[in-house]
Amino acid sequence: xxxxxxxxxxxxxxxxxxxxxxxxxxxxxxxxxxxxxxxxxxxxxxxxxxxxxxxxxxxxxxxxxxxxxxxxxxxxxxxxxxxxxxxxxxxxxxxxxxxxxxxxxxxxxxxxxxxxxxxxxxxxxxxxxxxxxxxxxxxxxxxxxxxxxxxxxxxxxxxxxxxxxxxxxxxxxxxxxxxxxxxxxxxxxxxxxxxxxxxxxxxxxxxxxxxxxxxxxxxxxxxxxxxxxxxxxxxxxxxxxxxxxxxxxxxxxxxxxxxxxxxxxxxxxxxxxxxxxxxxxxxxxxxxxxxxxxxxxxxxxxxxxxxxxxxxxxxxxxxxxxxxxxxxxxxxxxxxxxxxxxx
Amino acid sequence: xxxxxxxxxxxxxxxxxxxxxxxxxxxxxxxxxxxxxxxxxxxxxxxxxxxxxxxxxxxxxxxxxxxxxxxxxxxxxxxxxxxxxxxxxxxxxxxxxxxxxxxxxxxxxxxxxxxxxxxxxxxxxxxxxxxxxxxxxxxxxxxxxxxxxxxxxxxxxxxxxxxxxxxxxxxxxxxxxxxxxxxxxxxxxxxxxxxxxxxxxxxxxxxxxxxxxxxxxxxxxxxxxxxxxxxxxxxxxxxxxxxxxxxxxxxxxxxxxxxxxxxxxxxxxxxxxxxxxxxxxxxxxxxxxxxxxxxxxxxxxxxxxxxxxxxxxxxxxxxxxxxxxxxxxxxxxxxxxxxxxxxxxxxxxxxxxxxxxxxxxxxxxxxxxxxxxxxxxxxxxxxxxxxxxxxxxxxxxxxxxxxxxxxxxxxxxxxxxxxxxxxxxxxxxxxxxxxxxxxxxxxxxxxxxxxxxxxxxxxxxxxxxxxxxxxxxxxxxxxxxxxxxxxxxxxxxxxxxxxxxxxxxxxxxxxxxxxxxxxxxxxxxxxxxxxxxxxxxxxxxxxxxxxxxxxxxxxxxxxxxxxxxxxxxxxxxxxxxxxxxxxxxxxxxxxxxxxxxxxxxxxxxx
Ligand code: HEM
Ligand SMILES: [Cu+2]
Ligand SMILES: [Cu+2]
Numbered sequence: 001x002x003x004x005x006x007x008x009x010x011x012x013x014x015x016x017x018x019x020x021x022x023x024x025x026x027x028x029x030x031x032x033x034x035x036x037x038x039x040x041x042x043x044x045x046x047x048x049x050x051x052x053x054x055x056x057x058x059x060x061x062x063x064x065x066x067x068x069x070x071x072x073x074x075x076x077x078x079x080x081x082x083x084x085x086x087x088x089x090x091x092x093x094x095x096x097x098x099x100x101x102x103x104x105x106x107x108x109x110x111x112x113x114x115x116x117x118x119x120x121x122x123x124x125x126x127x128x129x130x131x132x133x134x135x136x137x138x139x140x141x142x143x144x145x146x147x148x149x150x151x152x153x154x155x156x157x158x159x160x161x162x163x164x165x166x167x168x169x170x171x172x173x174x175x176x177x178x179x180x181x182x183x184x185x186x187x188x189x190x191x192x193x194x195x196x197x198x199x200x201x202x203x204x205x206x207x208x209x210x211x212x213x214x215x216x217x218x219x220x221x222x223x224x225x226x227x228x229x230x231x232x233x234x235x236x237x238x239x240x241x242x243x244x245x246x247x248x249x250x251x252x253x254x255x256x257x258x259x260x261x262x263x264x265x266x267x268x269x270x271x272x273x274x275x276x277x278x279x280x281x282x283x284x285x286x287x288x289x290x291x292x293x294x295x296x297x298x299x300x301x302x303x304x305x306x307x308x309x310x311x312x313x314x315x316x317x318x319x320x321x322x323x324x325x326x327x328x329x330x331x332x333x334x335x336x337x338x339x340x341x342x343x
Numbered sequence: 344x345x346x347x348x349x350x351x352x353x354x355x356x357x358x359x360x361x362x363x364x365x366x367x368x369x370x371x372x373x374x375x376x377x378x379x380x381x382x383x384x385x386x387x388x389x390x391x392x393x394x395x396x397x398x399x400x401x402x403x404x405x406x407x408x409x410x411x412x413x414x415x416x417x418x419x420x421x422x423x424x425x426x427x428x429x430x431x432x433x434x435x436x437x438x439x440x441x442x443x444x445x446x447x448x449x450x451x452x453x454x455x456x457x458x459x460x461x462x463x464x465x466x467x468x469x470x471x472x473x474x475x476x477x478x479x480x481x482x483x484x485x486x487x488x489x490x491x492x493x494x495x496x497x498x499x500x501x502x503x504x505x506x507x508x509x510x511x512x513x514x515x516x517x518x519x520x521x522x523x524x525x526x527x528x529x530x531x532x533x534x535x536x537x538x539x540x541x542x543x544x545x546x547x548x549x550x551x552x553x554x555x556x557x558x559x560x561x562x563x564x565x566x567x568x569x570x571x572x573x574x575x576x577x578x579x580x581x582x583x584x585x586x587x588x589x590x591x592x593x594x595x596x597x598x599x600x601x602x603x604x605x606x607x608x609x610x611x612x613x614x615x616x617x618x619x620x621x622x623x624x625x626x627x628x629x630x631x632x633x634x635x636x637x638x639x640x641x642x643x644x645x646x647x648x649x650x651x652x653x654x655x656x657x658x659x660x661x662x663x664x665x666x667x668x669x670x671x672x673x674x675x676x677x678x679x680x681x682x683x684x685x686x687x688x689x690x691x692x693x694x695x696x697x698x699x700x701x702x703x704x705x706x707x708x709x710x711x712x713x714x715x716x717x718x719x720x721x722x723x724x725x726x727x728x729x730x731x732x733x734x735x736x737x738x739x740x741x742x743x744x745x746x747x748x749x750x751x752x753x754x755x756x757x758x759x760x761x762x763x764x765x766x767x768x769x770x771x772x773x774x775x776x777x778x779x780x781x782x783x784x785x786x787x788x789x790x791x792x793x794x795x796x797x798x799x800x801x802x803x804x805x806x807x808x809x810x811x812x813x814x815x816x817x818x819x820x821x822x823x824x825x826x827x828x829x830x831x832x833x834x835x836x837x838x839x840x841x842x843x844x845x846x847x848x849x850x851x852x853x854x855x856x857x858x859x860x861x862x863x864x865x866x867x868x869x870x871x872x873x874x875x876x877x878x879x880x881x882x883x884x885x886x887x888x889x890x891x892x893x894x895x896x897x898x899x900x901x902x903x904x905x906x907x908x909x910x911x912x913x914x915x916x917x918x919x920x921x922x923x924x925x926x927x928x929x930x931x932x933x934x935x936x937x938x939x940x941x942x943x944x945x946x947x948x949x
Contacts, residue, residue: 006859009862011860011863012459012860012864012865015868023602039686039729040828042730042803043728043729043730046729046730046735046807047384047728047730049811050735050738053814053815054589057818057823061822064822064823064826068759068826068830068851069826069880071826071847071848072826072829072830073829073830073831081526081762084761084762087756087758087759088753088759091752091753091756091759095749095750095752096751097746098745098749099746099749101513102716102720102745102821103742103745103746106719106720106723106738106741106742107719107738107742108729108746109720109723109726110723110738111506113659113723113725113726113728114662114728114730115727115728115729115730117512117761119727120660120727120922120929121659121660121661121726121727121921121922122724122725122726123661123662123922123923123924124661124662124664124721124724124725125662125664125665125666125919126664126665126666126667126668127665127721130665130721131668131714134713134714134716134717134817135710135713138709138710138713138714139710142706142707142709142710142752144703145532145752145756146703146706146756149702149756149757149758149759150702150703150757150758151697151700152758153695153699153702153757153758154695156758157594157695157698158696158762172612173522174611181893184496190787192611192612193611193612195612195617195619197549202612216733217718220628223549231414233692234359236611236612236613237515237519237522237611237612237613238515238516238519238522238611238613239515239516239625240511241690241764241765243765243831243833245762245831246831248761248762249761250391250690250761250765251690251692252690252691252692253623253689254610254626255515255609255610255611255623255625256606256608256610256611256622256623256624256625256693257609257626257692259691260692260693261690273469280843281844284844286831286833286841286842287514287762287833288766288833289765290460290508290509290513290516290518290835291522292516292522292523293434293435293524294434295438295525295834295835295836295837295838296434296833296836296838296839296840296841297841298841299350299841299842310558312931316890328665
């Protein structure tokens with residue numbers, strides 16, 4: 001590959017040097033003035049070039065959609081993701097139409113109305129009716145897109161999700177920990193001042209809600225199929241972002257704040273392996289907010305299990321109540337302040 | 344008739360000579376500490392071009408890493424020293440390069456380079472003023488820009504490396520030196536440099552606004568201003584309203600870094616210890632940053648659109664379609680751009696209801712933008728187009744503006760943004776709609792007004808070659824990048840090794856890198872043409888593009904003090920009387936009164 005690059009560089013430089021020679025020569029031929037014919041010839045070439053550029057460009061666009069399109073994300077593995085993908089496709093359809101139409105018109109006009117001998121432009125400074133038409137039509141189309149988009153947004157982030165399982169996703173430079181709330185479905189309180197090697201989440205073991213909490217120690221999280229999961233995100237040090245591309249889900253982790261996102265997984269890892277025809281397929285959780293030098297390594301495998309397998313797996317995780325007890329900090333009154341964002 | 348207000352070449356010489364004797368201009372006052380808007384414009388342009396090449400060089404280095412993550416490039420070690428040990432780019436330095444590349448391109452090249460160059464050059468020329476309202480402030484503004492550039496470049500050479508938290512420098516990452524090496528002294532320099540930059544931008548902005556509002560020549564009503572001037576005016580107002588907010592954000596960050604305050608910090612455990620700060624919010628910084636950050640996009644975009652409007656109209660030999668709608672849409676875009684910043688924060692944990700509001704305002708920006716595109720298309724309809732290199736770039740700009748604007752519809756939709764936020768889709772989008780459009784506007788402007796700056800023409804053939812290489816490589820780099828993003832590949836990643844699912848896109852990344860290199864090399868064609876033509880180019884004629892605006896009535900050549908030897912020209916009409924039926928020629932300069940064009944006057948024009 002280095003050779004290829006070198007080749008490209010050398011070729012480029014050679015072309016450049018050659019061009020410079022030509023310029024120098026042509027400006028040295030003193031007294032030579034471009035004639036009108038020369039100009040028109042140049043103009044024709046430029047216009048033709050633009051036309052060819054448009055045709056080839058749009059052709060390549062179609063080709064890229066065809067070739068790359070099949071390597072994008074597989075079918076959404078979450079419930080809301082399916083309707084989000086539909087919405088995305090509607091948007092793409094409209095965008096694609098406008099893209100093709102306007103680019104074709106632009107380059108077609110550029111070619112068709114190029115200067116030729118004796119041509120005169122048409123003095124046409126304004127037309128109110130046209131202005132109104134092309135203000136109103138985009139307004140209508142955009143209104144439809146806004147309304148359909150916001151409907152999804154409300155369903156995803158503003159609806160009341162009862163019966164959801166509470167799970168904490170905790171990020172720090174450069175790894176993840178997941179905590180499950182256990183039978184009471186309440187995440188016990190935590191405090192960043194309690195963090196030690198034995199207590200990486202800073203859990204307050206004196207909180208009764210803590211006794212059934214468990215958290216992961218390996219670089220893997222499991223979630224059960226078909227259950228709405230309400231993620232609470234917390235960061236230890238800097239902002240991170242929990243990005244689950246296959247579930248069409250993302251939320252930032254902000255120090256000092258609880259943030260939330262919930263989704264319902266609908267396809268197990270096993271099933272997705274069949275759908276993608278890829279034995280080794282795995283879901284992934286990626287950090288998607290620059291968080292330091294090793295940001296690009298901050299990833300965790302996500303496994304969607306059947307609820308039974310999930311239960312078995314959870315039992316094997318580390319129990320919060322096994323954390324060596326630390327002095328309770330509850331008195332200090334700075335525990336788990338619900339600093340929810342209202343800014 | 345249009346010679347009325349122009350001066351013959353001999354006369355110019357005489358005046359020039361006379362002037363020289365009078366002022367005893369030394370090299371220093373003429374070229375370095377100049378207060379002449381024409382010289383300051385050239386200073387801005389020169390420094391911006393230097394910065395652009397540095398920014399481009401950085402992008403090529405990190406593109407090599409993205410395209411060929413497993414290849415060792417021996418030259419990296421000799422160029423970067425410890426950051427390129429063994430021919431491998433250091434991951435921390437990768438982020439530093441991305442950060443400084445972004446900062447340089449957005450602020451130093453496209454903000455200072457566009458407004459600084461063309462507002463300075465064209466505002467006095469096109470409104471018929473002898474110079475900027477305050478030449479001294481104008482000079483200071485350039486030197487603050489220079490200082491700011493020097494500090495930014497200095498930061499690249501320090502021990503711990505430059506700022507590396509991304510051009511948005513979100514705290515806590517940027518506030519805590521423990522978080523990454525780039526958040527040490529490099530970050531301090533970044534903040535210092537930005538503070539200087541904001542100062543230069545405010546000084547420049549005030550000058551532009553005052554000059555446009557107060558120093559217009561006789562007859563130059565606001566409704567007769569060329570669209571370039573409208574764009575510069577609105578840009579300057581926008582900058583004046585939003586840059587101070589960035590300064591506030593930067594200052595608070597300085598306090599958090601150095602004086603133990605907690606504006607942005609709360610509940611942080613890092614480096615094995617809990618920090619004392621509580622009660623701050625990183626989200627506050629994001630709000631403050633994007634309150635400038637989004638309008639900033641339009642601060643680089645609007646001047647480019649202004650230049651393009653002028654070039655498209657002139658080279659189409661046709662009035663710009665819908666002058667009033669163009670001014671109106673400029674104002675609407677500028678206004679809306681101040682209330683959409685939250686679309687950068689849909690998934691930050693901001694209250695989802697705010698997301699709703701920002702989605703609505705954001706998608707509303709698409710309306711005036713669409714109007715602009717349709718007006719450009721209508722201007723081209725039944726035109727008589729002369730493809731100068733400037734016009735080629737202007738057409739390319741419209742094409743890129745369409746491509747980049749449309750993907751904004753996806754990103755502006757809060758629900759759809761969830762899955763593409765911070766992926767390469769965003770990188771592709773903003774490079775097309777901001778980076779490429781503004782760059783094309785700038786290049787078009789340089790080709791078009793080069794004769795006004797240097798009194799010489801740029802070489803046309805080289806111009807065409809430059810254009811073709813540039814547009815092909817811009818699309819070659821950024822079009823495939825959309826697909827990389829749609830596949831879920833995050834931005835600001837040193838390598839995509841964390842997930843096998845991304846392996847397929849390595850080949851796409853290679854393709855992108857190859858185009859980036861081709862595009863980068865092509866810019867040397869421009870550089871050569873620029874330098875060569877400035878000294879040896881063909882001498883320009885008085886009005887090389889047969890333009891109506893009054894900058895072409897000032898003496899040919901680099902220009903004289905005060906711009907016009909006699910009184911400043913009087914203006915009688917709007918700037919777009921191209922191909923008016925009944926007129927002798929296909930353009931009527933703004934300086935020609937209606938009484939002399941009886942045959943072409945429309946009803947109402949006496
Ligand atoms: C030579 C042409 C260019 C190439 C190949 C290029 C490529 C790139 C790439 C690959 C990134 C890294 C994206 C990421 O990891 O997040 C980037 C970042 C960026 N570029 Fe460029 N770019 C070019 C020109 C420009 C121009 C003209 C602008 C002006 C707007 C620009 C503005 C930015 C910004 C703002 C960032 C974001 C930096 C950050 O993430 O903090 N680039 N560029
Ligand atoms: Cu992270
Ligand atoms: Cu924005």
